[in-house]
Amino acid sequence: MELEGHRVAIALSRSRRRTVGMSLQDGRVKVVAPAWVPLDEIGNILQHKSRWLSARYRDWQQRQANRLDPEQQWAHGAEILFLGQSCQLALCPELQGVVWHAQAARLVLPLSAQADPDQVRDRVHGWLQMQAKDILKERLDILSARSGRGYARFSLTHARTRWGSCTQDGHIRLNWRLVQFSLPVIDYVVAHELAHLRAMDHSPDFWQEVETILPGYKQAQSQLKGVTLDI
DSSP: OEETTEEOOEEEEEESOSSOEEEEETTEEEEEEETTSOHHHHHHHHHHTHHHHHHHHHHHHHHHHHSOOTTOOOSTTOEEEETTEEEEEEEOTTOSSOEEETTTTEEEESSOTTOOHHHHHHHHHHHHHHHHHHHHHHHHHHHHHHHTOOOSEEEEEOOSSOSEEEOTTSEEEEEGGGGGSOHHHHHHHHHHHHHTTTOSSOSHHHHHHHHHHSTTTHHHHHTTTTOOOOO
């Protein structure tokens, strides 16, 4: 069927259920229908639900566009994200350490071209974490000073399910993977955690606090929607 201008496959299965059920999974429509319901009636039901399915399809497209690809390649010439920009990896065994060429957006690792992908990944992750320690702390200090919301302590986190956290005693943790995003996205997560210093829930007052700290945060917030942390 047509959804948002794209032809989307339909996977139909029959069951003993009494009604027609549907969902959108991995970019296709999955339909489960009773054995006695004819195909033309299923087609009519799909058309009737097309607006609902289109909304689900838009959500799926956004998650696909935003996700940090778990199929990331770890080899010479591959690309990674750093501060929202695509950067190329290069392997050079003659080097003594990692070298970052900012103008060329090129990260050179002291590894041979035949290096194991896990070894390349570990060196890249180590470098990103070193950058995150300084960059995230700097953004936190800037927004904290600008907004007058002081915090007690900062640390990096390796969490797989959260971009950040804030405790009642003012300890803010930020996920090192945020350093792959642009500064506006980083600032949104920082503002989110600073806002928890005033409100530990996600009430309207909390979101008003986020808006006060970072006006216009919603555009950056949308870029994190559906992003996975498995990189």
